[in-house]
Amino acid sequence: MVTRTRIGSSDLEIARLALGGNVFGWTADRDTAFDVLDAFVAGGGDFVDTADVYPSWAPGRSGGESEAIIGEWLAARGARDRVTVATKVGTHPEFTGLATRNVRAAADASLRRLGSDRIDLYYAHYDDPDTPLEETVAVFSELVDAGKVRWIGVSNYTAARVSEWCDIARAGGYHLPVALQPHYNLVERHYETNGLREAAEKEGLGVFPYYSLAEGFLAGKYRDPDAAVAEGASERAEDAVRYLDSRGRLVLAALDDVAALHGVDVAAVSLAWLRQQPTVTAPIVSARTTEQLPPLLASLDLELSAAELEALTAASA
Numbered sequence: 001m002v003t004r005t006r007i008g009s010s011d012l013e014i015a016r017l018a019l020g021g022n023v024f025g026w027t028a029d030r031d032t033a034f035d036v037l038d039a040f041v042a043g044g045g046d047f048v049d050t051a052d053v054y055p056s057w058a059p060g061r062s063g064g065e066s067e068a069i070i071g072e073w074l075a076a077r078g079a080r081d082r083v084t085v086a087t088k089v090g091t092h093p094e095f096t097g098l099a100t101r102n103v104r105a106a107a108d109a110s111l112r113r114l115g116s117d118r119i120d121l122y123y124a125h126y127d128d129p130d131t132p133l134e135e136t137v138a139v140f141s142e143l144v145d146a147g148k149v150r151w152i153g154v155s156n157y158t159a160a161r162v163s164e165w166c167d168i169a170r171a172g173g174y175h176l177p178v179a180l181q182p183h184y185n186l187v188e189r190h191y192e193t194n195g196l197r198e199a200a201e202k203e204g205l206g207v208f209p210y211y212s213l214a215e216g217f218l219a220g221k222y223r224d225p226d227a228a229v230a231e232g233a234s235e236r237a238e239d240a241v242r243y244l245d246s247r248g249r250l251v252l253a254a255l256d257d258v259a260a261l262h263g264v265d266v267a268a269v270s271l272a273w274l275r276q277q278p279t280v281t282a283p284i285v286s287a288r289t290t291e292q293l294p295p296l297l298a299s300l301d302l303e304l305s306a307a308e309l310e311a312l313t314a315a316s317a
Contacts, residue, residue: 002044002300007084007281008178008206010151012120014047014084016275017300018208020286021050025065026058027288033069034076039290041083043297049181049208049284051088051125052095052110063092067113075115085114086121086179086208088155090128098128098136107143121179123153127161134168141174153179153208159195166203177205179281184209186218186270186316187243187251197279206281212274213267213285215240219295220252220266247316254315258308265295272302273312 002015019040024033037048050070056063067087074080087110090098095106110119122143124136143149154162154177162180169176180200184191188211191197200207213219217240225241243251255266262269274283285296304312 005281006206007121007151009176009204010121010178010206012084012151012178014282015044015300016282017045017271017296018047018049018086018282018284019045020210020284021048021066021070022054023066023286023288024050024054024069025061026055030069030072032289034073035290036287036293037070037073038077039293040287040297041077041079043293044300045297046082047084047086047282049086051123052092052106052113053088053125056093063094064109064113067110071113071115080116084120085116086123086153087114087119088123088125090125097131098124098139099131100135100139103136103139103143107148111148118147119149121151121153122149123155123179123181124157126156127158133161133164134172137165137168137174138172141169141172144175151175151179152177153181155181155210156183159199162196162199162203162205176203179208180205181208181210181284183211184274184277184280185212185214185283186255186273186312187214187248189316200279205279207279208282208284209274209280210284212283213270214243217241217243217248218251218255218267218270220255223252250315251312254312258304258312261308262302264298264302267295268298268302269304269312271296271299272304273309275299276304276309 004013005016006013050066053063054066055061089103089106095102140152182191182196215236222240225244255269258269259266271283287293
């Protein structure tokens with residue numbers, strides 16, 4: 001039985017693993033993305049996270065391809081009421097920033113691509129220093145009042161700006177955010193000390209860490225830096241092997257020990273550790289193929305003991 005949880009103070013209930021849509025329309029084409037989405041839902045998942053900018057960085061892509069694929073899949077499977085969908089605004093080439101007119105237009109564009117009448121969770125993707133925060137808070141709340149957005153989230157904000165957003169919302173009678181999306185995993189633990197965890201606790205925000213597997217390093221994929229680069233010299237591999245220092249090897253050794261005890265892959269242990277951290281609602285993971293999904297889905301049922309959690313935490317200290 002897959003455990004479900006509520007996102008912050010919202011009425012959204014989800015399984016505790018989020019499927020990231022950043023690879024859809026990029027390294028996973030339409031048909032592959034459909035297969036991944038089918039397998040994710042069949043395995044107990046029900047929450048998909050994307051952004052209007054995905055994957056504008058890829059050659060020949062303009063942004064929005066991920067949303068369009070997800071929207072087509074939702075329609076084909078009749079799954080709109082069974083899957084919670086999150087997307088983001090602020091960095092699409094045609095909708096940059098969080099000014100009122102831009103957010104309104106971007107939300108409408110996302111709704112068209114998703115083929116939906118509402119966005120379940122709508123994030124401000126990055127803070128916009130050129131737009132007064134009061135303006136951004138107001139337009140997000142307006143979208144909720146209009147029925148286009150059900151709940152609000154913030155991503156890549158500092159703790160101070162998260163608190164400021166919430167203070168403005170309370171003072172102005174606007175809808176408060178319910179979710180936070182930070183960079184956080186077993187080898188990137190600044191979230192615990194930079195004030196964001198305290199802000200999430202204070203405001204009751206559901207937390208969805210991205211880069212949950214540290215570019216694949218916490219899946220145990222990259223253990224030999226020379227081999228990793230030689231196998232393809234991908235940017236992902238180069239990013240991951242930077243963790244292969246003495247601390248990183250201690251983390252991998254601890255992960256191997258716990259994985260062996262449970263008979264699961266290292267990735268499942270990494271995600272279970274993250275899911276069991278204070279304030280975390282669900283880690284976000286991406287899969288380019290269905291073959292990558294089983295160890296990710298296995299984390300849904302994996303509960304680590306206090307001693308196992310402490311061993312992993314100590315290894316990454």
